[in-house]
Amino acid sequence: MARKEKTLEQRVVNFIQEHNLFSAGDKLVVAVSGGADSVCLLHILAQWQRELGVELHVAHLNHQLRGAESDSDASYVSDLAHKLGVPATIERRDVAAYRDQKGGSLEEAAREVRYSFLVEVTRGIGTSKVAVGHARDDHIETVMMHLLRGVGTAGLRGLQPHSVLQYSENGGQLEVVRPLLEVTRQETLGYCQRYNLAPRSDSSNVSLSFLRNRVRLELLPMLRSYNPGVDKALLRLADIAGDDTSFIEEQASLLWKELAREEGDVIYLDISKMVTSPRAMQRQIFRRAVKQLRGNLKDVEAGHIEAMMDFLSKPAGKKLCLPDGLTLSTEYGRLVLALVQASICPLPPLKGISNINIPGETDLPSWRVRADIIQEVVGDDNGLVASFDLDKVGKELTVRRRRPGDRFQPLGMSQTKKLQDFMVDSKIPRSWRDRVPLICSPKQILWVVGWRIDDRVKVTENTKEILRLQFERLT
Numbered sequence: 001m002a003r004k005e006k007t008l009e010q011r012v013v014n015f016i017q018e019h020n021l022f023s024a025g026d027k028l029v030v031a032v033s034g035g036a037d038s039v040c041l042l043h044i045l046a047q048w049q050r051e052l053g054v055e056l057h058v059a060h061l062n063h064q065l066r067g068a069e070s071d072s073d074a075s076y077v078s079d080l081a082h083k084l085g086v087p088a089t090i091e092r093r094d095v096a097a098y099r100d101q102k103g104g105s106l107e108e109a110a111r112e113v114r115y116s117f118l119v120e121v122t123r124g125i126g127t128s129k130v131a132v133g134h135a136r137d138d139h140i141e142t143v144m145m146h147l148l149r150g151v152g153t154a155g156l157r158g159l160q161p162h163s164v165l166q167y168s169e170n171g172g173q174l175e176v177v178r179p180l181l182e183v184t185r186q187e188t189l190g191y192c193q194r195y196n197l198a199p200r201s202d203s204s205n206v207s208l209s210f211l212r213n214r215v216r217l218e219l220l221p222m223l224r225s226y227n228p229g230v231d232k233a234l235l236r237l238a239d240i241a242g243d244d245t246s247f248i249e250e251q252a253s254l255l256w257k258e259l260a261r262e263e264g265d266v267i268y269l270d271i272s273k274m275v276t277s278p279r280a281m282q283r284q285i286f287r288r289a290v291k292q293l294r295g296n297l298k299d300v301e302a303g304h305i306e307a308m309m310d311f312l313s314k315p316a317g318k319k320l321c322l323p324d325g326l327t328l329s330t331e332y333g334r335l336v337l338a339l340v341q342a343s344i345c346p347l348p349p350l351k352g353i354s355n356i357n358i359p360g361e362t363d364l365p366s367w368r369v370r371a372d373i374i375q376e377v378v379g380d381d382n383g384l385v386a387s388f389d390l391d392k393v394g395k396e397l398t399v400r401r402r403r404p405g406d407r408f409q410p411l412g413m414s415q416t417k418k419l420q421d422f423m424v425d426s427k428i429p430r431s432w433r434d435r436v437p438l439i440c441s442p443k444q445i446l447w448v449v450g451w452r453i454d455d456r457v458k459v460t461e462n463t464k465e466i467l468r469l470q471f472e473r474l475t
Contacts, residue, residue, distance in 0.1 A: 008044075008183065008187055008191055009044050009047065009048065011182065011183065012041075012044050012179050012180060012183065013044075013048055013051070013052070015161070015179055015180075015181070015182055016052070016177075016179050019161040019162060020162075021131075021161060021162055021177040021178075021179060022052070022054055022129060022131075022177060023053070024052065024053025024054070025053060025054075026053075026054050026055070026127070026129060027054070027055045027057065027125055027126060027127035027129070028045070028054045028055065028056055028057070028127065028129050028130070028131055028177075029057050029058075029059050029118065029121050029122050029125065029127065029129065029130040029131070030042050030045060030056055030057070030058050030059065030086075030130070030131045031059050031060075031114075031118060031130055031131065031132045031133070032058050032059070032060050032077050032080070032081070032133075033060065033073065033077075033133070033200075033202070034060070034073040034074075034076050034077050034199060034200035034202075035133070035199055035200060035201070035202055035205075036185070036188045036189045036191075036192050036199040037133035037134070037135050037138075037180060037185065037188045038132070038133030039080065039133075039188075039192055039197050039199040040133065040180070040183075040188035040191045040192055040197075040199075041131060041132075041133040041179060041180055041188075042056075042058065042080070042081075042084065042086070042133075043084070043191070043192075043195060043197060044179075044191075045131065045179075046084040046085070046086055056086045056087075057086065057087050057088070057089070057121070057125050058077065058081040058086050058087070058088035058089070059088070059089050059117070059118055059121040059130070060073075060074055060077040060078070060088065060089070060090045060091075061091055061092070061093060061113070061114050061117045061118075062074045062090070062091065062092035062093070063092075063093065063095040063110055063113070063114070064092055064093065064094050064095060064096070065095055065096060065106075065110070065204065066202075066203060066204060069202075069203060070092075072200070073200045073202070074090050074092070076200050077090065078090050080197070089121050089124070091117060093113050093117060095109050095110045095113050096109075098112070098113050106209075106210075107210050107211070107212070115165065115174060118130050118174060119173070119174055122174065128173055128174060128175050129174075129175040129177060130174055130175070130176055130177070131176075131177050131178070131179060132176055132177075132178055133178075133180055133188075134159050134178045134180060134181060135180045135181070135183050135184060135185050135187075135188055136180075136181060136182055136183060136184050136185075136235075137184060137185040137216070138159060138185075139158045139159045139181055139235070139238065140158070140220070140231050140234050140235065141212055141215050141216055141220070142158040142159050143156060143157075143158040143234045143235075143237065143238050144215050144219065144220065144234065145211060145212060145215055146158065148211075148215075149301055150301045150302050150303055151301055151302055152283060152287075152302040152305055153241050153244060153245055153248075154241070154245045154284075154287065154297075155302075156237055156238060156241035157238055157241050157242040157245060158238045159178055159181060160178070160242075161177065161178055161179075161181055162175065162176070162177050162178075163175075163176050164176070165295075165296060245284075248280055248281065248284045249284060249288075251281060251284075252281055252284040252285055252288060253288075255273075255277060255281060255285065256285065256288060258270075258273060259273040259274060259277075259285070260285070260289065262292070265293060265338060265339040266336060266337070266338040266339075267289045267292060267293060267336075267337045267338070268331075268334050268335070268336055269285065269289065269334055269335040269336075269337065270333070270334055271312060271330075271333055271334055271335060272333065274312055274335070275312050275313075279309070282309055282312070283305050283309065286305050286308045286309070287300075287305060289337050290322070290326065290337070293326060293337065293338075293339055294324055294326065294339075298323075298324070299323040299324065300322070300323055304322055304323065307320055308320065308322075308328055311328055311330055311335060312335070314330045315330065315383060316330050316331055316332055316383045316384065316450060317329075317330060317383060317450065317451075318330045325339055326338070326339060327339075331473075332383075332384050332450075332471070332472075332473045333472075333473060334473075347432055347435035347436060347437075347450075348365060348366030348367065348435065348473075349365070349366075349434075349435055350364075350365075350399075350400065350401040350434070350435055350437060351365060352400070353398050353399070353400045354398060354399050354400070355396075355397070355398055356369055356371055356397040356398060356399060356439070356469075357371060358371040358373070358395040358397060358467065359371050359372055359373050362399075363474070364399065366473060366474050367399075367437065367471055367472070367473065367474060368471075368472045368474055369399065369469060369470070369471055369472075370469070370470045370472070371397075371467065371468070371469055372467075372468045372470075373390060373465055373466070373467060373468075374387075374465075374466045374468050375465070375466065376466065377459055377466060377468075378468075383449070383450040383451060384449065384450065384470060384471040384472070385468070385469070385470045385471075386439075386447050386449075386453050386468075386469055387459050387466050387467065387468045387469075388446060388447075388453065388457045388458070388459065388466065388467045388468075388469070389457055389458065389459055389460065389463040389465075389466070389467075390463075390464070390465040390466060390467040391463075391464060391465065392456065392457045393441050393446055393457050393467055394441055394442075396441065396442055397439055397440065397441055397446070398439075398440050399437050399438065399439055399440070399449075400437075400438055400440060401434050401435065401436070401437070401438065402419055402420075402423075402433060402434060402436065402438060405418075406418070406419035406420070406438070406445060407419060407445075408422070408444060408445035408446075408448065408454045409454050409455045409456055410422055410448075410452045410454070410455065411452050411453050411454070411455045411458060412455060413455055414455075419438075419445065419448070420433075422448065422451075422452070423436070423448075426451055426452075428451070436448060436449060436450060436451070437449040437450075437471065439469060444456070447469070449471055450471075
């Protein structure tokens with residue numbers, strides 16, 4: 001006897017239960033545009049509301065982009081919610097004006113305005129969970145769009161049954177659930193026809209000015225002419241990428257505790273521990289750090305992550321600008337990822353004047369200075385190590401902060417220069433300047449630590465003994 005095929009409704013309910021998208025007693029906002037997918041979703045949830053044990057609330061936003069057509073969509077959703085006995089919030093926002101103010105594409109502006117609206121609705125009914133009508137076709141299109149934009153493995157997962165979106169501008173958080181991810185667009189249309197729901201047709205869905213529409217209407221049909229099974233191939237790719245990424249994320253969470261330190265809008269990453277980790281793990285750590293500060297990975301592509309990877313081998317003082325006001329900078333043994341508005345100084349405060357033990361080690365607040373007398377220059381490859389002609393500098397050295405009127409002769413120059421001018425020319429931030437350690441002899445400044453030594457005490461072919469100084473951060 002042939003097994004009876006499950007109905008669309010049963011498949012959706014099973015998907016909800018399999019992925020624990022929501023539980024009995026939950027309040028759930030259903031985002032309804034008026035199109036077949038979201039209408040199908042609302043109708044199924046309304047019919048199964050008692051069995052699922054959820055309290056539904058419809059949310060519809062009029063984007064004011066299609067005139068009377070947009071108004072008719074809003075009326076349709078309002079009437080449908082009323083017929084199904086589900087309360088609804090129907091509002092309108094001027095997306096075009098928002099795009100003009102914020103810049104970017106109209107598609108992106110609509111998305112930002114829509115999700116901001118959904119945050120407000122969920123807050124209003126005391127939940128953070130919203131169900132959207134993304135179907136399998138949307139999932140396939142998203143994977144292809146991510147490929148075109150150059151994402152990493154994580155982006156190839158496409159749409160997930162459950163995801164959490166953070167919105168830093170209003171502090172909002174949405175738990176987005178997608179019960180229709182295994183349902184095709186053709187199936188949602190058939191469902192709506194079967195129940196005479198007469199969903200709305202959005203004229204903008206055929207406009208080739210939107211990337212998603214070009215992928216749907218032009219690119220995917222062309223790819224299917226090369227491989228009729230390309231949809232299944234993309235879905236399989238998404239599943240594999242999802243499994244791989246989940247494993248890497250789990251391992252990265254364990255490593256995070258060892259190498260990352262968070263201080264407000266700043267994350268510090270230990271370079272020595274990063275470079276000994278597999279490259280796949282490094283990428284995931286960087287992704288996690290970005291998401292931790294911004295709440296999302298919007299506009300962060302594989303190229304950005306690879307540029308961050310390159311910084312693991314950069315000398316101190318380098319800086320990388322990333323999307324949405326993030327910066328990555330190299331410090332002494334660590335990387336600093338920060339929001340632009342964060343006030344960061346990688347240098348600890350300096351107090352008074354401290355004598356340097358030569359040879360030997362000297363512990364200062366947050367610094368350790370190691371002094372060695374050697375015969376040849378070795379390892380002078382970063383801003384925290386410097387070598388000097390011992391006869392020229394002597395052994396009575398101190399470390400202090402800058403003073404008014406300080407001058408020195410930067411390496412490579414034939415005349416002295418005001419320390420203030422040197423710091424300005426070297427683009428040392430104003431807030432850092434009083435924390436830059438200065439190694440001094442009784443006669444002069446020998447080294448602006450992290451930047452330049454004095455030309456008059458450099459090692460030459462006539463140097464007999466070399467003093468090698470190395471600074472190390474203790475915290």
